[in-house]
Amino acid sequence: MQTVDEEARRSAWSAYWAAGQLHSCVGSLDAGYGGAIGQFWAQQFRTLGASDRVLDLATGNGPLPRLLSSTRDANDCPHVDAVDLAQIAPAWYTPADYPRIRFHSGVRMESLPFPDGHFTLIVSQFGFEYAHREPALRECLRVLAPGGRMAFVMHHAGSVLAKVGRSELAIHERLLEAGGLLDAASGVLPWFARARAGEDLRGHVVANASRSAYNAAISEVTAYSRQLQAPDLAREAVDQVHRIIGSAAADPGPALAALSDYRQALQAARLRTAEMIDHALDASQAQALVAQLETLCAGAQAQCRPLSQAEGLLGWGMEMAGV
Ligand SMILES: C[S@@+](CC[C@H](N)C(=O)[O-])C[C@H]1O[C@@H](n2cnc3c(N)ncnc32)[C@H](O)[C@@H]1O
Known part of the structure; x- marks a missing residue:
């Protein structure tokens, strides 16, 4: 599904993050995470403890690590590694204030610099759908710990x-x-x-x-x-x-x-x-992703559902519990 060359994409996103935006959907999340997307993440984060290790794919300026850390004490927060193809510049972040969060610019989802079985939860918000699907899924499954989970919010073609x-x-x-x-x-x-x-x-x-x-x-x-x-x-x-x-x-x-x-x-x-329009998934593409995931990870159970609130349809919420 990649339609433009990777260097152009990297530089377009790097310029966007350098301008200081917190997330890519300015407007839709400005009011915070009070709606369907916030509820989705609250559900995913609820059971996490300080010993969990979370990977955020295509993090941008890190709204998800920020959201996660806002729900708990800096030293009680799970360890978070957040990667992006682009150069990112989260203005809200300093390593001293958030010792358990690390950002990694210039890292592609299709080639992750982490050991096998390292993460208990892999998340992505409007990010995973931008990847080359199969190599990125394989990398997720490689770095996911036994019994780990994956949770993605993705663009919906009808949102x-x-x-x-x-x-x-x-x-x-x-x-x-x-x-x-x-x-x-x-x-x-x-x-x-x-x-x-x-x-x-x-x-x-x-x-x-x-x-x-x-x-x-x-x-x-x-x-x-x-x-x-x-x-x-x-x-x-x-x-x-x-x-x-x-x-x-x-x-x-x-x-x-x-x-x-x-x-x-x-x-x-x-x-x-x-790119956003090109990578937004319709219902059959969302189902194909679920099927692909279940094929690559025998025994895993995945589901994808639309996330809606008063303003309308916002995206897909996909969850997978590993084995
Ligand atoms: C729509 S933004 C989402 C950023 C953030 N998660 C958010 O919620 O605001 C998509 C991000 O995906 C990144 N991206 C696209 N393809 C990627 C890839 N193959 N590997 C890693 N990051 C990628 C882009 O650089 C961009 O920062």
Whole structure:
């Protein structure tokens, strides 16, 4: 299911975590873990003791280790190893405050640097589904202790998050397409700078055409966003591009650099959103994962159920008790 090269994925996620987000679904979990996902994790963590060893796969900036440690005393917390393909930067964490939690950047789920049978619980929140399925499952089963458990929250193809994601992706595509708003902004910006430098461009055919193309691109994005579920994103993009154009001085260099940074940020966001949609599981894919797990681990019992709350469907909750 991997659609883009791994270095691009790693760098898109590293940039996201470096910007300080605690988790990947900003909005859905901002209110905390009071709903279905919180209940799922409370259930998984309830029986853990200080001698347990927990592995968090695709941890991001570590919302799960943070949640787990928030429920108990620092010295009574299970040992947690949290891995991610990307460089992560959990702002809430220092080794001195959380001596039992260790983060490992640049570690793929398909190749885990831990001994056989090491962990009593393996967890992942919106992370496991991003892996190459079979090698990652084999690694989980290798590092899982006899009688250990696995619990994953995964993206659901019909979830609220996937719906919003599809809408965001459509906007990203629109902004970045050839001749779209970002291209139109790059076209008009140098003319704007020349006007700022005092040049009279009123009768200038190319300058006027660039300005018209820019205005048309803004109208087009605004009209298009009205049909979608995430119109705020388009509004923010239009505002941001306007700010950059407005900041252009006689020397257009800094504004052009800002526009280029913004384009890169949008490209990274498009990649992350596309990945989320690509890896979200429908019911038959969720069942196939359960079957695959039970085949690889004879005697294990796995189940996958939808997690919903008032806002709608949030994801899948998968649990497996080992043998
Ligand atoms: C949607 S984020 C989830 C992060 C975090 N668990 C959370 O709840 O916010 C997905 C994460 O999976 C990581 N990832 C993707 N493929 C991976 C792999 N093969 N091995 C390890 N991490 C991976 C990405 O770098 C990213 O940080």
